[in-house]
Amino acid sequence: DAKTTQPPSMDCAEGRAANLPCNHSTISGNEYVYWYRQIHSQGPQYIIHGLKNNETNEMAALIITDDRKSSTLILPHATLRDTAVYYCIERGGSEKLVFGKGMKLTVNP
């Protein structure tokens, strides 16, 4: 079973920042937090991952709390194309990624 908790859905206005929360209260010291998204019926797309430091790439920023029990994915300027299901995933030493139900982000014009 997935060990992360996300709200089922969230709305955001186009052009505004979208802050997507994730709880991973049972995360252990060697487990990374990954974010993927799935647009409509396409295959999931990698966004970003981190261990304990905040991370940034061309798509998003990942903010991880100091106790590592939660994180926030930030899409700085959401566009309509960012409407998707977003998955927050823990991964430790196992090769496996366990996806939960994710969170549906709807970006409104």
Add this chain to the structure above:
Amino acid sequence: NAGVTQTPKFQVLKTGQSMTLQCAQDMNHEYMSWYRQDPGMGLRLIHYSVGAGITDQGEVPNGYNVSRSTTEDFPLRLLSAAPSQTSVYFCASRSNLATSGGETQYFGPGTRLLVL
């Protein structure tokens, strides 16, 4: 690079029929995996492979077989299809976790399977 390719895109089977879902990647990735996705659900891991000749079970392996004879290919076999296997199947690959970029898992476009 074509990335991860899957065939067919769509398939209809009758209960009891067998078929193989094909998956191929041209990125020389060691790790490959199969997921299924049912309506309103997240992805569930069926089987995975960490390299040629090595496979292991995921969360929902029953009813499916895999083999990995080459680095490029990772077919998924349904020996006797059941209506419960109606789903969308995604194949994914990535390089070894120890290499740069190994964390990025690339997914194929999916195969939609309907079992009547």
